[in-house]
Amino acid sequence: xxxxxxxxxxxxxxxxxxxxxxxxxxxxxxxxxxxxxxxxxxxxxxxxxxxxxxxxxxxxxxxxxxxxxxxxxxxxxxxxxxxxxxxxxxxxxxxxxxxxxxxxxxxxxxxxxxxxxxxxxxxxxxxxxxxxxxxxxxxxxxxxxxxxxxxxxxxxxxxxxxxxxxxxxxxxxxxxxxxxxxxxxxxxxxxxxxxxxxxxxxxxxxxxxxxxxxxxxxxxxxxxxxxxxxxxxxxxxxxxxxxxxxxxxxxxxxxxxxxxxxxxxxxxxxxxxxxxxxxxxxxxxxxxxxxxxxxxxxxxxxxxxxxxxxxxxxxxxxxxxxxxxxxxxxxxxxxxxxxxxxxxxxxxxxxxxxxxxxxxxxxxxxxxxxxxxxxxxxxxxxxxxxxxxxxxxxxxxxxxx
Numbered sequence: 490x491x492x493x494x495x496x497x498x499x500x501x502x503x504x505x506x507x508x509x510x511x512x513x514x515x516x517x518x519x520x521x522x523x524x525x526x527x528x529x530x531x532x533x534x535x536x537x538x539x540x541x542x543x544x545x546x547x548x549x550x551x552x553x554x555x556x557x558x559x560x561x562x563x564x565x566x567x568x569x570x571x572x573x574x575x576x577x578x579x580x581x582x583x584x585x586x587x588x589x590x591x592x593x594x595x596x597x598x599x600x601x602x603x604x605x606x607x608x609x610x611x612x613x614x615x616x617x618x619x620x621x622x623x624x625x626x627x628x629x630x631x632x633x634x635x636x637x638x639x640x641x642x643x644x645x646x647x648x649x650x651x652x653x654x655x656x657x658x659x660x661x662x663x664x665x666x667x668x669x670x671x672x673x674x675x676x677x678x679x680x681x682x683x684x685x686x687x688x689x690x691x692x693x694x695x696x697x698x699x700x701x702x703x704x705x706x707x708x709x710x711x712x713x714x715x716x717x718x719x720x721x722x723x724x725x726x727x728x729x730x731x732x733x734x735x736x737x738x739x740x741x742x743x744x745x746x747x748x749x750x751x752x753x754x755x756x757x758x759x760x761x762x763x764x765x766x767x768x769x770x771x772x773x774x775x776x777x778x779x780x781x782x783x784x785x786x787x788x789x790x791x792x793x794x795x796x797x798x799x800x801x802x803x804x805x806x807x808x809x810x811x812x813x814x815x816x817x818x819x820x821x822x823x824x825x826x827x828x829x830x831x832x833x834x835x836x837x838x839x840x841x842x843x844x845x846x847x848x849x850x851x852x853x854x855x856x857x858x859x860x861x862x863x864x865x866x867x868x869x870x871x872x873x874x875x876x877x878x879x880x881x882x883x884x885x886x887x888x889x890x
Contacts, residue, residue: 491603491619491620491621492520492618492619492620492621493620493621493622494518494519494520494620494621494622495517495518495519495622495623495624496512496517496518496519496520496622496623496624496625496626496868497519497520497521497522497602497604497620497622497624497625497626498512498519498520498521498522498626498628498847499522499590499593499604499625499626499627499628499629500521500522500523500627500628500629500630501521501522501523501525501527501528501529501530501584501586502528502529502530502531502532502628502629502630502632502848503529503532503551503573503630503848503854503857504628504629504630504847504848504849504857504860504861505521505523505528505584505626505628505629505630505847505848506528506529506551506573506576506577506582507551507552507628507847507848507854507857507858507860507861508521508626508628508847508860508861508864508865509521509580509582509584510551510552510553510554510576510579510580510582510861511552511553511861511862511864511865512864512865512868513580513581513582514552514553514580514865515865515866515868517865517868519626520585520620520622521582521583521584521585522584522585522588522590522604522606522620523584523585523586523587523588524587524588524589524590524609525586525587526586526587526610527586528573528577528582528584529570529573531630531632531654532566532569532570532573533570534654535635535654535655536566536654537653537656537657537658537675537678537679537682538566538657538658538682539565539658539678539682540565540566540678541563541564541565541566541763542563542564542565542569542854543563543674543703543706543761544563544703544706544707544853544855545562545563545707546560546561546562546563546564548853548854548855549564549569549572549853549854549855550572550854550858551573551576551854551857551858551861552858552861552862552865554572554575554576554579556572557572563703586610587608587609587610588606588607588608588609588618589606589607589609589615590604590605590606590814591605591606591607591617591814592604592605592814592816593605593625593814593815593816594816594817595817595842595843595844599621600623600842601621601622601623602621602622602623602624602625602842602843602844603619603620603621604619604620604621604622604625605617605618605619605620606618606619606620622843623843624843624844624845624868625843625844625845626845626846626847626864627811627815627824627844627845627846627847627849628846628847628848628849628857629809629811629828629849630809630848630849631807631809631829631848631849631851632806632807633807633808633809633810633811633828634807634808634809634810635652635653635654635807636652636805636806636807636808637652637803637805638670638803638805640780640782640783641781641782641783642782642783642784642785643783645783645784645785646783646785646786646801647785647786648786648798648799648800648801649799649800649801650800650801650802650803651800651801651802651803652802652803652804652805653671653675653676653679653802653803653804653805656679656802658682658686659682659683659684659685659686659687659688660686662683662686662687662688662799662800663686663687663688664687664688664689665688665689665799665800666688666689666691666796666797666798666799666800667683667688667689667690667691667798667799667800667801667802668691668692668693668777668788668796668798668800668801668802669683669690669691669692669693669801669802669804670692670693670780670801670802670803670804670805671692671693671803671804671805671806672692672693672694672695672696672698672741672760672804673758673760673804673806674758674760674761675804676692676802676804677692677760677762677765678763678765679802679804680692680765680768680774681763681764681765681768681774683802684768684773684774690768690773690774690775691774691775691776691777691796691798692774692775692776692777693777693778693779693780693790694740694741694742694776694777694778695742695778695779696742696757697741697742697743697744697745697751698736698741698742698744698760699726699729699744699747699748699751699759699760700729700732700733700736700759700760700762700766701725701729701748701759701760701761701762702732702761702762703761703763705725705728705729705732706759706761708725708728709721709722709724709725709749712724712725718749721749722747722748722749722750723747725747725748725749726747726748729748733762733766734770736766736769739769739770739776740776740777740778741769741776752851756827756829756851758851777790777794777796778790778791778792779791786798786799788801808828809827809828809829809849810828811824811828811849812824812826812828817840817841817844821840821841821842822840823839823840823841823844823846824846824849828849829849829850829851830846830849830850836863837849837850837852837856837860838850838859838860838863838864839863839864839867845860845864845867846860847860847861847864848860848861
């Protein structure tokens with residue numbers, strides 16, 4: 490017999506927790522399914538020690554609970570995890586843990602979603618459970634399954650190889666040669682952390698990178714209130730060039746488009762520099778091209794050069810398997826093949842037949858919070874749009890990192 494719920498939320502990360510909080514504030518009952526054995530597992534277990542929020546603290550607050558006024562402007566991971574713990578306690582959020590959703594399909598006859606999940610608390614096959622709900626909220630997050638690309642000869646590498654979610658700090662790598670593969674915000678900051686701990690650090694950079702500072706992002710958010718988007722971005726690019734100089738001479742391809750244009754068009758976030766560029770310019774971090782293959786402890790690069798390494802950190806992002814278990818017709822699906830909301834959907838949180846998405850539109854915590862409140866208000870029958878609300882949505886879409 491299936492278990493019934495008014496609303497089922499899939500995913501217990503910050504997005505799922507935000508959805509639960511927003512629903513709780515309106516006394517709407519729900520059931521939250523999380524495949525790990527804790528909420529926000531990536532933040533609690535899969536984030537490196539020095540991680541800080543890149544945008545001002547107010548942008549990471551979840552619905553109805555402001556962040557403490559005495560927090561630093563850019564809070565560290567530890568404070569954000571503490572905030573999540575207090576948020577969960579405040580709303581009495583009690584996820585059903587160790588539930589891996591295998592399928593969710595809409596039944597036209599009953600007008601309800603059928604959700605099939607497996608209890609993975611004891612490993613192995615686990616017991617299959619069935620749930621029934623009128624409203625389904627997909628809140629599995631942008632950072633779902635760690636992705637490591639297939640590299641020829643990887644199995645021959647004798648050193649330590651890990652995904653960025655396994656990296657904590659560079660203490661164990663002092664005086665060792667470490668290669669970071671991936672030049673997003675995590676990859677660049679991990680490279681900085683390794684260099685700070687005395688590792689001989691190299692980083693693979695394949696595609697163009699737009700560098701900004703935290704202050705430049707804040708400045709851009711203010712500028713867009715008074716200037717057109719194109720002018721705000723152009724001034725940000727000028728500031729970036731003046732501050733960072735020409736990074737292409739260190740092996741980093743120069744972008745042809747601005748940081749916010751690239752984010753909206755391709756989902757590529759600007760690089761918020763916290764010290765990596767200075768170490769690249771000083772030679773403490775070496776920039777290398779794409780990896781071609783691995784032969785033992787030797788890594789061969791696309792330019793034909795090779796070097797030996799003691800460890801490799803893959804900061805290569807995540808895959809989102811949502812569309813594998815969300816069984817809907819392609820024309821009715823709000824998500825693209827990458828598990829992100831399709832740009833063609835004006836309401837990035839609302840699908841068909843009671844399907845909602847929270848935190849899957851590349852708009853950061855701020856966007857996830859807006860999505861969560863939209864879902865709750867829609868369920869309650871309240872209006873969810875206003876000029877002020879729309880301005881917040883636009884800001885989240887452009888500037889969230």
